[in-house]
Amino acid sequence: MRKLSYIIILTTLSLAACKNAKKEEPVMESETVETETSMTKELSVTLNPKSDSNVSGTVTFTEENGIVSMHAMITGLEPGVHAIHLHESSDCSSPDGKSTGGHWNPTNQPHGKWDAETGYHKGDIGNFTADENGNGMVMFSTDEWCIGCEDDTKNIIGKGIIVHAGTDDFTTQPTGDAGGRVSCAGIIE
Known part of the structure; x- marks a missing residue:
């Protein structure tokens, strides 16, 4: 009888162990992929x-x-070198373009050539050349501007683009002695 009790106890324990054992299910691994x-x-x-x-x-x-x-893409220029800058305001209402104010300079730097160690305005784009037909093209890229972001030191919305009659010398303060303003556009959405 003792042997039978021992077998019953072992059987009961085995059944209980099986009942409490977790069933192994296949593990589904999920991977989170972040896409920019x-x-x-x-x-x-x-x-x-x-x-x-x-x-x-x-x-x-x-x-x-x-x-x-x-x-x-600019047309109607005198052949030769001209300056182009971003200015403080998108207001192009005055006949001479001066309603745009001075160069856009949110970080209060001296006028200069872009990326110069001595400083530059965020609006100091530089010079370009108009061909013999008066056509010019400017291509410029930077991570120091944004279109409509919250950072006032980067946001170009509300600024003006001015094409100048002359060349930017990159040294004369605060304008670069670039001459008259011959074309204007407001950067507005």
């Missing part, structure tokens, strides 16, 4: 003549992956 969605913003503005010039054109700004690229 690239949101592209694009804005085109029209350059209009100022200071009795015939200078006009189109400027397109494209922001992708934290980089803003500017592509300008």
